[in-house]
Amino acid sequence: MTGEPGGAQEPTAPLLELRNVGKSYGSVIALEGISATVRAGEVTCVLGDNGAGKSTLIKILAGVHGADRGSVLLDGEPVSFGAPRDALDAGIATVYQDLAMIPLMAIWRNFFLGAEPTKGWGPFRRFDAARAKETTRHELAAMGIDIRDPDQPVGTLSGGERQSVAIARAVHFGARVLILDEPTSALGVKQAGVVLRYVAQARDRGVGVVLITHNPHHAYPVGNRFLVLNRGRSLGEFAKADISRDELTRLMAGGAELDALAHELERPAH
Amino acid sequence: MAAPGPLRRLLVKPELGALVGAVVVFAFFAVQSATFRSARGVANWLDPASTLGIMAVAVALLMIGGHFDLSAGVMTGTTALTVGVVATQFRQNLWVAIGVALLVALAIGFLNGWLVTRTGLPSFIITLGTFLMLQGLNLGLTKLFTDTVTVSGIDDAPGYAVAEWIFASRVEILGAELRVAVLWWLLFTALATWVLLRTRFGNWVFATGGDEVAARNVGVPARRTTIALFMTTAAAAWFVGTTLAVRLTSVQANTGIGQELIYIVAAVIGGCLLTGGFGSAVGASLGALIFGMTQLGIPYLRWDADWFYFFLGAMLLLAVVANRLVRRYAEAARR
Amino acid sequence: MAAPKRLLALAVAAPLLLAACTTDGGSSSEGGGSGGAAADAGDLTFSVVTHGSAGDAFWDVVQNGAENAGEDLGIEVDYQSDGDPQRQAQLIDAAVNQDVDGIVVSLANPDALEESVRAAVEAGIPVITINSGGDRSAEFGAIGHVGQDEAIAGRGAGEQLAESGATNVLCVIHEAGNIGLEQRCSGASEGLGAEVATLQVDINDLPGAQSAIASQLQGNASVDAVLTLNSAVAAVAVEAVADAGSEAQVAAFDLNEDVISGIQAGDIAFAVDQQQYEQGYLPVVMLKLYAENLNTVGGGQPVLTGPGIVDADNVDEIADLASAGTR
Numbered sequence A: 001m002t003g004e005p006g007g008a009q010e011p012t013a014p015l016l017e018l019r020n021v022g023k024s025y026g027s028v029i030a031l032e033g034i035s036a037t038v039r040a041g042e043v044t045c046v047l048g049d050n051g052a053g054k055s056t057l058i059k060i061l062a063g064v065h066g067a068d069r070g071s072v073l074l075d076g077e078p079v080s081f082g083a084p085r086d087a088l089d090a091g092i093a094t095v096y097q098d099l100a101m102i103p104l105m106a107i108w109r110n111f112f113l114g115a116e117p118t119k120g121w122g123p124f125r126r127f128d129a130a131r132a133k134e135t136t137r138h139e140l141a142a143m144g145i146d147i148r149d150p151d152q153p154v155g156t157l158s159g160g161e162r163q164s165v166a167i168a169r170a171v172h173f174g175a176r177v178l179i180l181d182e183p184t185s186a187l188g189v190k191q192a193g194v195v196l197r198y199v200a201q202a203r204d205r206g207v208g209v210v211l212i213t214h215n216p217h218h219a220y221p222v223g224n225r226f227l228v229l230n231r232g233r234s235l236g237e238f239a240k241a242d243i244s245r246d247e248l249t250r251l252m253a254g255g256a257e258l259d260a261l262a263h264e265l266e267r268p269a270h
Numbered sequence B: 001m002a003a004p005g006p007l008r009r010l011l012v013k014p015e016l017g018a019l020v021g022a023v024v025v026f027a028f029f030a031v032q033s034a035t036f037r038s039a040r041g042v043a044n045w046l047d048p049a050s051t052l053g054i055m056a057v058a059v060a061l062l063m064i065g066g067h068f069d070l071s072a073g074v075m076t077g078t079t080a081l082t083v084g085v086v087a088t089q090f091r092q093n094l095w096v097a098i099g100v101a102l103l104v105a106l107a108i109g110f111l112n113g114w115l116v117t118r119t120g121l122p123s124f125i126i127t128l129g130t131f132l133m134l135q136g137l138n139l140g141l142t143k144l145f146t147d148t149v150t151v152s153g154i155d156d157a158p159g160y161a162v163a164e165w166i167f168a169s170r171v172e173i174l175g176a177e178l179r180v181a182v183l184w185w186l187l188f189t190a191l192a193t194w195v196l197l198r199t200r201f202g203n204w205v206f207a208t209g210g211d212e213v214a215a216r217n218v219g220v221p222a223r224r225t226t227i228a229l230f231m232t233t234a235a236a237a238w239f240v241g242t243t244l245a246v247r248l249t250s251v252q253a254n255t256g257i258g259q260e261l262i263y264i265v266a267a268v269i270g271g272c273l274l275t276g277g278f279g280s281a282v283g284a285s286l287g288a289l290i291f292g293m294t295q296l297g298i299p300y301l302r303w304d305a306d307w308f309y310f311f312l313g314a315m316l317l318l319a320v321v322a323n324r325l326v327r328r329y330a331e332a333a334r335r
Numbered sequence C: 001m002a003a004p005k006r007l008l009a010l011a012v013a014a015p016l017l018l019a020a021c022t023t024d025g026g027s028s029s030e031g032g033g034s035g036g037a038a039a040d041a042g043d044l045t046f047s048v049v050t051h052g053s054a055g056d057a058f059w060d061v062v063q064n065g066a067e068n069a070g071e072d073l074g075i076e077v078d079y080q081s082d083g084d085p086q087r088q089a090q091l092i093d094a095a096v097n098q099d100v101d102g103i104v105v106s107l108a109n110p111d112a113l114e115e116s117v118r119a120a121v122e123a124g125i126p127v128i129t130i131n132s133g134g135d136r137s138a139e140f141g142a143i144g145h146v147g148q149d150e151a152i153a154g155r156g157a158g159e160q161l162a163e164s165g166a167t168n169v170l171c172v173i174h175e176a177g178n179i180g181l182e183q184r185c186s187g188a189s190e191g192l193g194a195e196v197a198t199l200q201v202d203i204n205d206l207p208g209a210q211s212a213i214a215s216q217l218q219g220n221a222s223v224d225a226v227l228t229l230n231s232a233v234a235a236v237a238v239e240a241v242a243d244a245g246s247e248a249q250v251a252a253f254d255l256n257e258d259v260i261s262g263i264q265a266g267d268i269a270f271a272v273d274q275q276q277y278e279q280g281y282l283p284v285v286m287l288k289l290y291a292e293n294l295n296t297v298g299g300g301q302p303v304l305t306g307p308g309i310v311d312a313d314n315v316d317e318i319a320d321l322a323s324a325g326t327r
Helices: A054-062 A084-089 A107-111 A129-142 A159-172 A189-204 A216-222 A245-253 A255-266 B006-011 B015-032 B039-064 B072-088 B094-119 B123-146 B160-167 B180-198 B200-210 B212-217 B222-248 B259-269 B281-300 B307-334 C002-021 C057-073 C085-097 C110-122 C134-140 C150-163 C179-192 C206-219 C231-244 C257-265 C276-293 C315-323
Strands: A016-025 A028-038 A043-047 A069-074 A077-079 A092-095 A177-181 A208-213 A225-230 A233-239 B150-152 B170-173 B176-179 B250-252 C045-050 C076-081 C102-106 C127-130 C144-147 C169-173 C197-200 C225-228 C249-253 C268-273 C308-311
Touching: A016 A054, A028 A043, A028 A054, A028 A069, A028 A208, A028 A225, A043 A189, A043 A216, A054 A084, A054 A092, A054 A177, A054 A208, A084 A092, A092 A159, A107 A129, A107 A159, A107 B200, A129 A159, A159 A177, A159 A189, A189 A208, A189 A216, A208 A216, A216 A245, A225 A245, A233 A245, B015 B259, B015 B281, B015 B307, B039 B072, B039 B176, B039 B180, B039 B200, B039 B222, B039 B259, B039 B281, B039 C085, B072 B094, B072 B123, B072 B150, B072 B222, B072 B250, B072 B259, B094 B123, B094 B160, B094 B222, B123 B150, B160 B180, B160 B222, B170 B180, B176 B180, B180 B200, B180 B222, B180 B281, B200 B212, B200 B222, B212 B222, B222 B250, B222 C085, B250 C110, B259 B281, B259 B307, B281 B307, B281 C085, C045 C057, C045 C085, C045 C276, C057 C076, C057 C276, C076 C085, C085 C102, C085 C110, C102 C110, C102 C276, C110 C127, C110 C134, C127 C134, C127 C276, C134 C144, C144 C276, C150 C179, C150 C225, C150 C249, C150 C268, C150 C308, C169 C179, C169 C206, C197 C206, C206 C231, C225 C231, C231 C249, C231 C257, C231 C268, C249 C257, C257 C268, C257 C308, C257 C315, C308 C315
Parallel strands: A028 A233, A043 A208, A043 A225, A092 A177, A177 A208, C045 C076, C045 C102, C102 C127, C127 C144, C169 C197, C169 C225, C225 C249, C249 C268
Antiparallel strands: A016 A028, A016 A069, A069 A077, A225 A233, B150 B250, B170 B176, C268 C308
16 A cells, blocks of 8 residues: 555656565564655655654654664665664764754754864874854855854743754754654644754755654645655655645544544434 | 843853852952962962863863763772872882773773763763772772772882973972962863864764754764763873872772862863763863862861861852852843 | 842841850950969869760769869860861861960870871970870870779779679770770789680670570689670670579779669679769869969879779769769
8 A cells, every 4th residue: 555656757766665664562563664755855754643753763763773674775775773873874864853952052063963173193192172163154044044043042942943943953964864753743833844844955055854743734745745644554655746635634533433423423322 | 132241151151150159269268268378278279170171161161061980089099099009019110000090991981971871861870880890890900909998109110200200399489389270270271272262072072062963963963972072081081190199199999089079160160061061171170170269278278178068068059059140140141 | 030049148247247246255265374484273174085076874964064164163164076087187286376374185096186186285285194095195295194094993893803702803895906095904903813714795786685694604613703894795694694694793993874873783793883974074173273282193103093993882883973974
């Protein structure tokens, strides 16, 4: 039940591809038979309610665990990551819900965490703070983010601003694939809009984005392809042209169940 | 919008509360005692500040990294006793003894760090266990090797003269005769500050203390960082223990017990959060300075020594509250 | 945010104001009388620096002795103490910096204090040692030592035991390698006129000590006296004697409430009291005499404060004095 990438509509080869990926935790099957594609400059949304298997999928893509069944292909070659560092080195950057931002640390320190630029060598090797601050300011501006002072602790930024910094960081470090784990879930309507705009920016810069969310209203405007998960299984991978937002919503909620619920709620029992 | 002005930037620094505290404490004692503010007096109270300060700086680094080391105090005793026993019972050159003590310290530090990162148990508990074990070992092994509870005669060991020059001599600065430990303390504070603020490792320390999971997710080697920090407190304990052994030439088996909490207090006065991720080495040194001034200020004022702990507790509360007020003001102003 | 700023200003200003307003006696005029030359008692300041820990009942009595002497003689006496030898040395340095007219020091760890004591002597400040380190006292340049000679005290205990008819004495040593304790036991042998058996226990494990003493008594029924060298050990020795069903008498070193009530109850035959009140009081007198008249006391020998024997005859009066903090 997976959509096949059609040659005429999508001329570019997929950047990241999943073929029949499955994962079990002991006897519990978390994922089974998942196939999807991500292309450079496109957003593939992974939708599903809580418990659908989205976080397991992220962990496989981010290199936290490997898939038990099926394969993950990067640029057409099968890959298997032993640690998050491997996925990062391969160009797959993950922005988790908690953003991997340290609230007490300054924005520029967070921006370069784990990848600090250095100056000098041997025991005099130091963290090039000046370059870090300048680059941070520059990169954020390039994404259209206006942060007053890169020395501010990240904790003083709003949720939307933090997401944006995390996205800018991933883009700067040459992510070819950007995986965003529920970036709008904790945000209000306006903030969510701001974040989606940055997602679009990243897309326009040629990054392949995987957007995981349980909100089809956020996913639909920005997505090019939609993968719907339900209890670990795929309900289909659709191109935007092939599905409407309402259909997407109904599919996610389990269409028939929703209809029955609506029916039940409308008519009072006599 | 413009970046916050220099005053705001200053106010948000963790050391500010400690600096204010140090100035207030100094003024308090100096106004009332001429000897306290004389050159001899200053040299006098810089002495406890220095040995405390070296440990406080190391403990602060560890606290910023998110952990506690309750074995730091007793480890100064372990290293001092090791130096003493190896030099006097095994009749080695003092420098061999000092080298052995360093290896022992680093091994214990590694053990602490390894246990904490492997088991995931709170460092408070793990190092409490180490503390108790070392307390027993200090006493038991001293009795085993010397049949007494003290190791003495360290000045008879060959190599003592140079060791004394490096660890226990006095230096004349601006008319005051300071113990060389004060210079070492200043050097270590500067070194720790540079590492924290200007190296990759320092960034990792802040990150590991701030949110270890997040740090690891972006590729920070949190485990290695933590182990390195525990080995740093151990190395500091080695330095202070060696200083004690060389200076006093005779070490008691119960040395250092009880000091571990004071290191933590100095670090907290200096702006370190108990939950980790924030703090400063300079602040911890200022905290140690406050301690030193208070410890000897009270005799200079001829107060009853019993009031020492009360005064210290009051200083701690004042410093922490002042810290909180200043930072809240500075943070609020930014928004 | 005016409120926190105001609070902060208050926090900073208050101690300064306090400092400016309070004038502590003798604080602004440092270094009243110079040491050595004949001086008025009204100008004298002495520093007492011991190794006692805060709240230690034994050292409280010493402190009372010193402070009472100060009151009686019109001398300012400042008592400081710290169990850590490095900190004790720093306190001695502080006293020297204040140009006091005399220093009283207890030398529990003579090596550690050597530098500071010699510096005091070199600065012309007379030093008297108390309680411990009597054998190094003169070497450091102190003008006298006030304390209890452990061998002599042990002899006193032995003689007292002989008087009460004991023949087979068990001497309980509660701290390994403490030379003073060993001297007490060997002194007891001399005073008794017979060999005294020793038993090693650990002061940090009193229940263990109790069983060790009890089993010794059970194993050897001819032991008729248990000599303990510490008041806490005395208490468990009384229990041990009861446990073993032995008739042995218990004797103690150093007084505390339990020992006093033990003597009153008849459980403890006597206690050897080192009269530490005198270790606080006498040095003040001696330093005053030195300051005013260049007198020395003792003729190069230590001034002995013990053994003072407390037994059923004088325990009631002693008990009253103990509750006043002077015994």
